[in-house]
Amino acid sequence: MGILERNSRNIDNRCWNPGIKAFPVKNVYTAGVAGQRFFEELKENGKIYGSKCEKCGLTYVPARIYCEKCFDHLLEKDWVDVGIEGTIYSYTLVCKTKSGGPKEKPSIMAAIRIADGLLIHRLGDCREEELEIGRPVKAEFKPKQDRTGSIEDIMHFKPL
Amino acid sequence: MMRKVAIVGAGMTSFVRRALETPKELSYQATKVTLDSCGLTLDDVDCIAHGTAPDAFDGLHQNGEYMVDGCGGWNKPTMRVYVGGGTGIHAVVHGWHHVASGLFDTCLVVCEEKMSSALPHAQAFFLTIFDSITERPLEPNLLWIFALEMNRYMERYGYTKEDMALVAVKNKQNGLKHPASQFSEKVTVEDVVNSEMMAYPVSRLDVSPVSDGAAAVLLASERVARRLTDKPVWIEGVGWSLDTAYWATRDLYYPRYTDTAARMAYDMAGIREPDKEIHVAEPYDPFDYKALHHLEGLQLSPRGKTVELLRDGHFDIDGNLPMCPSGGLLGVGNPIAAAGTMKVCELFWQLRGEAGQRQVPGNPRRGVAQSWGDLMQVSSVVVVGN
Numbered sequence: 001m002g003i004l005e006r007n008s009r010n011i012d013n014r015c016w017n018p019g020i021k022a023f024p025v026k027n028v029y030t031a032g033v034a035g036q037r038f039f040e041e042l043k044e045n046g047k048i049y050g051s052k053c054e055k056c057g058l059t060y061v062p063a064r065i066y067c068e069k070c071f072d073h074l075l076e077k078d079w080v081d082v083g084i085e086g087t088i089y090s091y092t093l094v095c096k097t098k099s100g101g102p103k104e105k106p107s108i109m110a111a112i113r114i115a116d117g118l119l120i121h122r123l124g125d126c127r128e129e130e131l132e133i134g135r136p137v138k139a140e141f142k143p144k145q146d147r148t149g150s151i152e153d154i155m156h157f158k159p160l
Numbered sequence: 161m162m163r164k165v166a167i168v169g170a171g172m173t174s175f176v177r178r179a180l181e182t183p184k185e186l187s188y189q190a191t192k193v194t195l196d197s198c199g200l201t202l203d204d205v206d207c208i209a210h211g212t213a214p215d216a217f218d219g220l221h222q223n224g225e226y227m228v229d230g231c232g233g234w235n236k237p238t239m240r241v242y243v244g245g246g247t248g249i250h251a252v253v254h255g256w257h258h259v260a261s262g263l264f265d266t267c268l269v270v271c272e273e274k275m276s277s278a279l280p281h282a283q284a285f286f287l288t289i290f291d292s293i294t295e296r297p298l299e300p301n302l303l304w305i306f307a308l309e310m311n312r313y314m315e316r317y318g319y320t321k322e323d324m325a326l327v328a329v330k331n332k333q334n335g336l337k338h339p340a341s342q343f344s345e346k347v348t349v350e351d352v353v354n355s356e357m358m359a360y361p362v363s364r365l366d367v368s369p370v371s372d373g374a375a376a377v378l379l380a381s382e383r384v385a386r387r388l389t390d391k392p393v394w395i396e397g398v399g400w401s402l403d404t405a406y407w408a409t410r411d412l413y414y415p416r417y418t419d420t421a422a423r424m425a426y427d428m429a430g431i432r433e434p435d436k437e438i439h440v441a442e443p444y445d446p447f448d449y450k451a452l453h454h455l456e457g458l459q460l461s462p463r464g465k466t467v468e469l470l471r472d473g474h475f476d477i478d479g480n481l482p483m484c485p486s487g488g489l490l491g492v493g494n495p496i497a498a499a500g501t502m503k504v505c506e507l508f509w510q511l512r513g514e515a516g517q518r519q520v521p522g523n524p525r526r527g528v529a530q531s532w533g534d535l536m537q538v539s540s541v542v543v544v545g546n
Contacts, residue, residue: 027292029292029293031293032293035293035294039293058409060406060409062294064406068404068406068409069409089312089412090308090309090311090312090315090412091308091311092304092307092308092311092359092360092361092362093357093359093360094303094304094307094359095356095357095358095359095360096303096358096359098281098283098284098287098299098301099280099281099284100280100281100283100284106360109298109300109304109308109359110308111308111312111407111412116409117407118407118410119294119407120294120295120298120300120305120308120407121298122298133311133312133315150297151293151294151295151297151298152297152298
């Protein structure tokens with residue numbers, strides 16, 4: 001059967017290469033209703049905000065405008081400053097670039113538990129022996145003039 | 161009133177790293193061998209349920225429409241489903257609806273993936289599945305996102321990398337006997353643990369490869385199935401569930417989406433004690449830890465006891481509950497959508513006693529296959545029996 005023979009002929013594969021042309025379209029994203037405020041707080045005040053669903057007793061971080069469990073609308077009154085500290089919920093050392101090549105120095109990425117939320121971010125200023133699930137960490141912000149209203153206004157989280 | 165639905169034919173292409181065939185040609189080959197396997201032609205097919213996972217691999221938006229003729233869909237009612245890695249079994253569930261509803265007597269389910277045309281690496285395309293504002297600036301890919309999950313799972317139960325590697329060794333060993341497998345070499349625990357680090361704790365051999373391939377099954381109503389074969393394999397239960405794509409409420413160590421989907425399928429199949437009533441399992445295993453994670457979600461192993469059972473040989477081909485006799489994604493290959501359907505093909509062959517060297521002893525009569533995908537949030541489950 002032809003199908004099982006194909007392995008050996010892979011070397012004959014031809015490839016169509018359109019050349020390097022810029023993809024002619026792009027996307028512009030809005031931060032969203034909750035995101036607008038969340039990122040303004042990061043940028044202007046260096047604060048991390050969550051939103052609390054009173055009914056479910058859950059504080060979402062980053063803040064959002066609805067509770068996904070009970071579908072309640074989370075309002076202005078539900079916004080809470082959750083502080084800039086959390087704990088390492090899980091971590092990884094990324095050894096490959098996004099093209100699959102080797103990285104000069106591994107970057108440390110983590111899921112950081114803040115209130116009931118998980119924020120994905122980098123760990124920085126961190127020794128390998130400090131990498132430990134459950135360890136408290138604190139957000140380190142860029143200087144105010146360099147912040148743009150992005151998740152990267154937080155440079156990284158640093159072990160305490 | 162739902163009608164009974166049987167699988168009456170199955171087929172697949174070889175899984176390879178870089179196929180000459182186009183996505184349509186791969187689909188054609190899997191579809192053709194499936195039709196041949198039960199002696200049917202396209203005229204006998206009432207409708208098509210097909211699947212490919214991310215459009216991005218082929219760089220073709222609305223890939224389903226493009227694929228349609230390769231799947232035998234010319235001028236037929238055709239629908240595509242699309243839930244990332246979950247697609248391969250989700251498409252079978254989707255095809256089941258077509259026949260169970262009474263609308264059609266036969267449905268061809270075809271899933272295909274060609275990952276090799278994505279450069280520099282298919283993995284980079286996953287950047288676009290993450291939240292564009294909160295996550296994408298950090299350049300996430302699935303390797304390190306799942307590394308976070310693997311690390312949490314290992315930490316929760318005190319498992320080591322050696323424990324996880326046992327799954328890769330076992331599945332790859334099974335896969336050596338699969339004629340469509342992409343691999344030809346046996347690996348040891350040391351090989352896995354010492355393979356190149358991708359994103360701690362994930363090493364290269366903890367992960368399934370990038371693959372091209374297609375797989376298909378033919379579904380039929382009871383009336384048609386009884387005329388076609390004396391060995392129909394019945395779809396006894398289906399289930400699916402999506403967890404949130406938002407990280408906030410996830411624990412990472414227990415796949416509750418699999419739990420929900422499995423319970424739905426077991427209820428439909430009248431299964432009360434899955435660990436006793438299931439004879440062969442094909443949980444989704446793109447990473448070695450994931451097979452264990454999913455066995456727990458599928459209620460086939462108590463949480464935190466799975467490595468113990470694995471070490472005892474419980475999940476070996478001749479164990480109490482053979483797991484991934486096909487070799488799974490780790491042992492056969494992982495053309496994403498096709499890999500899930502391959503698992504259903506495997507159960508079809510296992511339950512009919514046609515699995516050759518991979519045959520699970522003792523005439524297995526009931527099997528479960530599960531696939532998983534999207535933002536580590538979806539599970540699709542099919543329970544089959546004869």
